[in-house]
Amino acid sequence: MFVLNLVLKNTLRHKLRTLLTIFGIAIAVAAFGFIRTIVTAWSAGVEASAQNRMITRHAVSFILPLPYSYLDRIANVPGVSAASFANWFGGVYKDAADFKNFFPRIAVESDTYFDLYPEFIISPDQLALFKAERNACIVGAKLAAEQGFALGDVIPIEGDIFPGRWEFTVRGIYRGRDRTTDETQMFFHWKYLNERIREMQPAREGMVGWYVIQVDRPDDMPRVGGEIDGMFENSRARTKTETEREFQQSFVSMSSSIITSLKAASYLIVGIILLVLANTIVMSARERMREYAVLKTIGFSGIHIVGLIGGESMVIAILGGAIGLALTFPAAGALAAAFPTFFPIVNVEPLTIIIAAGVSLAAGLVAAMFPAMRALRMNTADGLRSVG
Amino acid sequence: MGESIGRPMVEVRNVSKSYHRDSIEIPVLQQINIAVPEGEFLALMGPSGSGKTTLLNLIAGIDRPTSGEVIVQGTNIGQLNESALARWRASHIGFVFQFYNLLPVLTAFDNVELPLLLTNLSKSERRNRVELALKLVGLADRMAHYPKQLSGGQEQRVAIARAIVTDPTLLVADEPTGDLDKVSAGEIMDLLDRLNKEFRKTIVMVTHDPRAAEKAHTVTHLEKGELA
Ligand SMILES: Nc1ncnc2c1ncn2[C@@H]1O[C@H](COP(=O)(O)OP(=O)(O)OP(=O)(O)O)[C@@H](O)[C@H]1O
Numbered sequence: 001m002f003v004l005n006l007v008l009k010n011t012l013r014h015k016l017r018t019l020l021t022i023f024g025i026a027i028a029v030a031a032f033g034f035i036r037t038i039v040t041a042w043s044a045g046v047e048a049s050a051q052n053r054m055i056t057r058h059a060v061s062f063i064l065p066l067p068y069s070y071l072d073r074i075a076n077v078p079g080v081s082a083a084s085f086a087n088w089f090g091g092v093y094k095d096a097a098d099f100k101n102f103f104p105r106i107a108v109e110s111d112t113y114f115d116l117y118p119e120f121i122i123s124p125d126q127l128a129l130f131k132a133e134r135n136a137c138i139v140g141a142k143l144a145a146e147q148g149f150a151l152g153d154v155i156p157i158e159g160d161i162f163p164g165r166w167e168f169t170v171r172g173i174y175r176g177r178d179r180t181t182d183e184t185q186m187f188f189h190w191k192y193l194n195e196r197i198r199e200m201q202p203a204r205e206g207m208v209g210w211y212v213i214q215v216d217r218p219d220d221m222p223r224v225g226g227e228i229d230g231m232f233e234n235s236r237a238r239t240k241t242e243t244e245r246e247f248q249q250s251f252v253s254m255s256s257s258i259i260t261s262l263k264a265a266s267y268l269i270v271g272i273i274l275l276v277l278a279n280t281i282v283m284s285a286r287e288r289m290r291e292y293a294v295l296k297t298i299g300f301s302g303i304h305i306v307g308l309i310g311g312e313s314m315v316i317a318i319l320g321g322a323i324g325l326a327l328t329f330p331a332a333g334a335l336a337a338a339f340p341t342f343f344p345i346v347n348v349e350p351l352t353i354i355i356a357a358g359v360s361l362a363a364g365l366v367a368a369m370f371p372a373m374r375a376l377r378m379n380t381a382d383g384l385r386s387v388g
Numbered sequence: 389m390g391e392s393i394g395r396p397m398v399e400v401r402n403v404s405k406s407y408h409r410d411s412i413e414i415p416v417l418q419q420i421n422i423a424v425p426e427g428e429f430l431a432l433m434g435p436s437g438s439g440k441t442t443l444l445n446l447i448a449g450i451d452r453p454t455s456g457e458v459i460v461q462g463t464n465i466g467q468l469n470e471s472a473l474a475r476w477r478a479s480h481i482g483f484v485f486q487f488y489n490l491l492p493v494l495t496a497f498d499n500v501e502l503p504l505l506l507t508n509l510s511k512s513e514r515r516n517r518v519e520l521a522l523k524l525v526g527l528a529d530r531m532a533h534y535p536k537q538l539s540g541g542q543e544q545r546v547a548i549a550r551a552i553v554t555d556p557t558l559l560v561a562d563e564p565t566g567d568l569d570k571v572s573a574g575e576i577m578d579l580l581d582r583l584n585k586e587f588r589k590t591i592v593m594v595t596h597d598p599r600a601a602e603k604a605h606t607v608t609h610l611e612k613g614e615l616a
């Protein structure tokens with residue numbers, strides 16, 4: 001069709017200008033997709049949280065421990081189908097300055113913990129071996145791949161919160177059930193931790209970091225939470241029980257100002273895309289006013305002119321958007337590779353792709369709107385007088 | 389020459405045109421009356437700013453008069469709405485401009501084909517017509533050339549081919565030789581002369597060039613918006 005043919009020819013008219021514009025849009029779209037991917041990676045824990053799990057932690061702060069003795073009382077609350085607990089271990093593995101070595105190390109109630117996390121897929125044999133050995137550990141598949149951990153390997157950790165030299169033998173490797181499952185964690189026996197603490201600092205014995213609770217019915221969560229917290233209202237360590245989602249959310253919102261600035265940056269980028277494109281389209285349309293007038297004189301209608309201007313804008317926007325989206329994937333991959341444990345789950349989400357594509361298309365339309373309107377309103381006789 | 393003249397092809401009746409700049413009204417044409425018979429070759433002359441282009445645009449239906457009527461082949465074109473007027477122009481008028489106004493991204497062939505794209509002629513019919521028109525202006529061997537690869541005179545001949553490819557009855561030309569050297573200008577005038585005589589096109593041409601005007605049957609002078 002004639003309009004399309006002329007659109008393509010016009011697009012190639014100032015090759016450098018068109019290329020630079022496409023390139024500019026591509027960079028901006030890639031940056032947009034990249035930033036959104038960071039934001040979603042940041043809140044990946046929230047997305048991955050289970051519908052039927054709750055977390056009970058110290059009412060004052062997450063870092064304060066709770067007595068081990070709460071377990072039975074929590075497990076007996078009506079509506080609770082299972083309960084387990086975990087404790088943040090910390091420690092230093094090899095060179096602490098290397099981000100790669102900063103993976104979560106968590107002491108768990110090994111008999112029950114994995115029952116509550118069906119998204120950690122581990123073979124029954126490995127799980128049995130792990131349970132049978134005092135200083136065994138289980139690591140995520142992604143972590144194992146990154147660090148080269150194999151079954152039977154010993155992982156030495158220098159303790160900080162819990163001083164001393166610790167050695168854990170890899171007896172199991174878990175895989176994630178979903179793409180959103182974190183495969184970078186290391187789990188070992190809380191019993192082992194507690195034994196050694198008893199020897200070194202008896203005062204710290206019998207404390208756990210947080211309880212994990214499974215409920216029968218998700219809509220029962222508010223009542224269960226209220227009942228648990230009520231139970232310990234007058235205890236030395238009061239509790240705060242929330243859904244796993246809320247719990248994860250509180251981590252993300254700790255860094256909410258960073259997220260907010262990233263989001264603001266992504267909106268700015270949308271503006272940049274629009275400006276880059278609008279600049280080019282306004283310029284081309286102005287140069288071609290006389291040609292549009294000639295076409296109108298010959299008998300072409302406003303729709304043809306709008307098609308020419310809009311078409312050029314859309315061609316550039318679509319090419320820029322497509323290249324930008326294509327660049328988003330390697331950029332996200334590079335992010336995941338650079339901070340494997342910091343961002344355990346990096347996915348370019350379908351929604352990100354849809355938004356980025358939508359933004360490009362919308363920019364194509366908006367950028368063409370004003371020049372097209374001017375060309376439509378232009379008096380043909382005046383247009384013929386204009387000096388192209 | 390006069391034997392082909394019949395009833396008026398173009399009638400301009402009491403036409404006035406003024407432009408508005410802010411609140412000031414700038415009169416450009418006042419009470420113009422012209423009748424252009426079919427088969428006429430009319431030259432409009434006059435000093436710069438006298439309103440020649442304005443009058444030509446009114447006759448060609450590119451612009452509308454402030455008052456008065458323009459009737460072409462019995463159609464009062466002031467009564468047509470924008471899109472009807474555009475369609476009317478496409479089928480009735482051929483345009484030739486001083487600066488050729490070819491689209492630089494299209495070949496001579498594609499430029500000449502432009503007006504035919506608005507018709508429902510088949511591709512092969514269009515091809516035949518375009519080739520015929522380009523042959524007529526002596527550029528059959530330049531069909532694949534882009535405007536940049538043509539001389540000014542050749543560009544203007546392509547523009548004339550574009551103007552006649554739909555076989556309109558009326559050709560309007562605004563200083564068609566204004567940007568050309570003497571030889572090229574002579575060729576263009578010979579071509580217009582031939583179109584008038586052989587193909588019986590009615591031509592209204594604005595020109596500053598007395599040599600060009602010699603080819604016309606009638607020369608009308610415009611002076612400060614009035615016929616002199
Ligand atoms: N859009 C417009 N707005 C205001 N004034 C205009 C406009 N178009 C033309 N004019 C004025 O109308 C007058 C006649 O213009 P026109 O172009 O018809 O003259 P012309 O006889 O063709 O001149 P030239 O020989 O230089 O081409 C001029 O004074 C011009 O400035």
Ligand SMILES: [Mg+2]
Nearest residue numbers: 440441442562
């Ligand atoms: Mg003029």
